[in-house]
Amino acid sequence: MTREPYATRIPADIDREDRVLAGLTARQVAILSGTAAVLWAAFMATRHLVPPLVFIACCVPVASAAVAFALVRRDGLSLDRLAIAAVKQHLTPRRRIPDDVPATPDYLATVAPPPPAPLALPATGIRADGLIELGDHGCATMIACGTVSFALATFGEQEAMVAGFARCLHGLSSPIQILVRAERMNLAPLAERVFDAAPTLPDPQLEAAAQEHAEFLADLATRSELLWHQVLLIARDPETTSEADSGPALRQAENIAAALTAIGIDARVLNGPAVASILATACDPNNPTPCSVTDIDEVITGR
Structure with missing residues (x-):
């Protein structure tokens, strides 16, 4: 049937x-x-x-x-x-700094440009477990998500994905935000690392191939502007304040990640350093993100 x-x-x-x-x-x-x-x-x-x-x-x-x-x-x-x-x-002032703005001396007030204004960020702190403190607005957790090809799935698989995503949404008790962000990618560190590691390869042909690949990466970085996309899901818990225990908010994030993993979407809750790195990169969009490379001893998989 x-x-x-x-x-x-x-x-x-x-x-x-x-x-x-x-x-x-x-x-x-x-x-x-x-x-x-x-x-x-x-x-x-x-x-x-x-x-x-x-x-x-x-x-x-x-x-x-x-x-x-x-x-x-x-x-x-x-x-x-x-x-x-x-x-x-x-x-609104064009320049902002995170600390208090010092007063401009009277003898410079008429000739100096407008001083920078204090930068009021919505996040007041980041815990080691990845919880973002939002002051009176509670706390938030950040989940890094992959993607899944919905169009290439069969009808039964599509129904299972929709039902699983519906269960994930029905299990929410607080607001969430799905953010797809794009960043410029800097291939120079990757090309330099490949070029430096080429002489250590056991075969001359592998060394030549590695050097050629490093030259290709360096040329690609100079010829075009590369972008990479990242899908983030931010779950906010209004009830978890800065002084409260982070257990309920983290359990909710883990449940969301588990529900997304069940329908084929790679999802993991980010810890404090990873969250701080993403927020720092978002505040400095003009600095391209270095491309990471897998360690030599790490097994490369398809995921």
Whole structure:
């Protein structure tokens, strides 16, 4: 007995705002109705002084801007939110440092550029077990995940993957975030290590092949910009504070990793040094990540 594949409709945006009137959200209704009320009040105040056609001509740009702010969206955000974010970004200091900013001397205040502002990171600390302390927002754990080819799986395998992922989601009691990040890759350390290890190989042909491969890596690093992708799952536990025991948060992360492993996704909970390395790299995107190489005595597998 064979079963036909079935499709289930899932909303693309689960955080979509509720529609309250004529397919508009409460925010859109507030913008449009507020603009209409202001324009009507302006018309009533100037109807004896300004001809109606002139008033309408002056109102068209204002009304058009209000409609654009309310209805037009870019990158999933409305124009009013983008405008507010642009104003905040313009007023925010461009340079930030993690410590307190010293006061600028009075004799330099008029000629010196604006001093850097304190950098307030959401993470207040990283424990050795990998728990990220978030202050009043609880703690978070980071899980490094692999990928699985869903399209190449059979129908039964796809059903098993979907059911396993559904069990993983149903078992959650706190928010999670799935992050796919890309970083530039630096092949220079790998090429240098291969070139240095080539003379130690037992066969001259292997040595020549290693040197040729090192030259290829060095040439590849100079000719193109290489990227590597990493999939991270961040699970936050609002109940685990900085002073509380990290056991429940770590058990939840281990359960998530086990559930993902059951459906064929390599997943492991990162410890403190690994989490600190990822956060440091994210704060310095202009520094390419060195490419790691397997140790000589380590067995290379397909995973």
